[in-house]
Structures are given as structure tokens and as C-alpha cells.
Amino acid sequence: MFSLERLAYVIVLLVSLAGAIGSHIDLTWYEGTFAREDGFVEWLTVLGLLVGCVLCFYRISILRPFRGKLFLFCTFVLGCLFFFGAGEEISWGQRVLGIQSSDFFLTHNSQGETNLHNLIVGGTKINKLIFGTILGILIGFYFLILPFLYRKIDKVKIIIDSMAIPLPKYFHIGAYLLLVIITEFIAGGKKGEILEFGGVWIFVLMTFIPFNREIFSRKTFDR
Incomplete structure (x- = not known):
């Protein structure tokens, strides 16, 4: 591992532990300052998403001569997802700039903000359905099952590598x-903020140096 990567993991661990311990020492501080909207943890999450976005678009620029259209397109989509996540996290700058939500979002958004993940459709919170249940299933499949299939089935390996x-x-x-275990010890109802922060940074760091790192490196190509 590179020293910067190690430092990033240490920071993620320390922030997560600070949240878990701090929530028991002073829950008001944890929920009202540390893990609040537009607070320390949220902006670290946004930073991670933007770093991931920049990484993806940088890879497109350096791998364009070597990789096919599907590979580059999937990298572009991932970069857009990172950017979308960053925008959603801060409600597209609405709170920072003091912009009033439209009537639609005031009516259909659980927080009255201009974002999609807090929308309520047919009485169901999008955040709970997509970013809770469905995302949890996808994360479990991605971390626990997909790596096993990649190692055992050649066709799966080819598909995954071709889709970047x-x-x-x-x-x-x-x-x-470990992050999931730490968040379980957080008091109060704001466990998700730490899980989101840590999950974003782990995924971004994994995107930097994944198991199949060679497909993202120019050193693997003849020139």
C-alpha cells in the first residue's frame, strides 16, 4: 500500500471511532455538530465522492488510447455517479447558498430539500428503499460474492474487466x-452518517487500488 492510502484508512478509522465514542460521551455534540447536515462528517463524505469522480475522469483521459468504448463508458458512468452522490449529499449546494426549494420538493421531499434521495413516492421513502434495503443487498453481493465469482469463472472475469x-x-x-461493527456501537439515530462516510472512502480507496488493478494501469499495455 502507498503511504497516502494507509494514511487515508487511518483517518477513516479515527473519524469512525471518534463518532462512536463521542456519541456516548455527548450525544448532543455528536448529532448536532459532528454528524449534522453540512457538518464535518458530511463534508468529508463529499470530498471522498469528488476524489472518486476526478479519479474516474482522469482514468478516461489516460486509458482512452488503450481501452474499448464499453470500458471507457462504464468508467464515465462511475465518475458521474460519484459526482451525483456528492451533489445529493449537499442538496446540490442549496443549504450552502441559501436557495429555497421548489413547491415540488417542499411537498414530496421528507426534508423539504432539493435532492432525490429524500423523496417520498407513494408513501415510500426513496432513501430507505433504494439507499437502504436495495443498496445493502448490492453491497453484500459486491463485496462477498462478486470477487469469488471473478476468481472462479473466466467469463465473469472477462465481463467485469471489460466493464471496468x-x-x-x-x-x-x-x-x-470493521466499519459496520463500529457503527453498531454509535448511540442515537445517526449511525448512517458514519457508515456512509466510511463506506464512501473505502470504496474510493478500493477504486484507486482494486484487486484487478492491472486493467486500470497504462503499464500493462505495449506502446
């Missing part, structure tokens, strides 16, 4: 499981 899907190492899997 970064795969976790055992270290990344262990880091995420």
Missing part, C-alpha cells in the same frame, strides 16, 4: 466489516 468494475481485495472487505 473495480473489485475489492480481502483487506477492503475486512475494512468495511
